[in-house]
Amino acid sequence: MQSSQLKFIKEKADILQVVKSLIPLTAKGYGKCPFHTEKSGSLKVESKKGIFKCFGCGASGDVIDFVMKYKSITYKEAFTWIADFYRIGDFKDQAKDFVPEPAKELPVSLIPKNIFIRSIRHYFHNNFYEWLNRHFAPESCFHAANQYFIGSSKHWNNATVFWQVDCDLSIRSGKIMLYNPETGKRIKEPYNHINWVHKVLDLPDFNLKQCFFGEHLLNGNNKMVCIVESEKTAIVASIVYPDQVWLASGSLVNLTAERCEVLKGREVILFPDVGAFPAWEEKAEYLNQVMPDTHFAVDQSLANYTQKGFDLCDYIIDNLNHFK
Ligand SMILES: [Zn+2]
Structure with missing residues (x-):
């Protein structure tokens, strides 16, 4: 493959346009990920950066990666497919042969x-x-x-x-x-x-x-939900702030739209550990997009702390006299 062809693809191909021709996407580029089974959309396609990223299974890459993976074809074949997509325009006849097999749900x-x-x-x-x-x-x-x-x-x-x-x-x-x-x-x-x-x-x-750790505590109430990373923090916070339901996600990666379905219709506050605010804010924005009935916000109480890994639990223990 000539490097000029590759340059052509990288410059001309709009990942949003290409992916949209294969799977449904919202105006902001969110959609259901074709690389893992899910009910709600964890996939984000960013036209400006030319990349896709799945918050559910971690799949990511550029436009060629997406076509390769989606159609299970080689790099060269994906390249050719995208070139055809732009030259011919009538891609539908070709695309219809490539219906992805849904992953078997065990x-x-x-x-x-x-x-x-x-x-x-x-x-x-x-x-x-x-x-x-x-x-x-x-x-x-x-x-x-x-x-x-x-x-x-x-x-x-x-x-x-x-x-x-x-x-x-x-x-x-x-x-x-x-x-x-x-x-x-x-x-x-x-x-x-x-x-x-x-x-x-x-x-x-x-x-x-x-x-979620603590998920069963959602039963029988419509309380505000607070999500932290660690189980220990959820337990400690539930003692000090009993009016909310405290859940632990284990990690940010675990905070997928699919897992958040149990939170439908609720007010949800996320409590990132110090140092993780940008990633959690990005996740909150994404969850608000794909779950319009549910409201996600990031608590800012620890946003100005600098000690990496410091979390709400450390904060509560440090300030116990204040709560007593
Ligand atoms: Zn995925």
């Missing part, structure tokens, strides 16, 4: 209830719960533990399980983590002490579909 796997119940029976051997009790009244801790189904695990001595229970009270899985009972920080040496219950149980062909 049934969501769940954790057996008896394993879940066994883990939430007591909190005597749980470093996280011990740390929580250093800062809050015993009845507040007990209430929070019951609300969020905080579990204990022997996978590591005194480890904690944060169960992901969805709105149907199905147990998607649980994250096992080990905390320092004095500092409340996660133990990351000599290795990061984090694992999944389904992995530890070695359940065959487990199809993990994560939900």
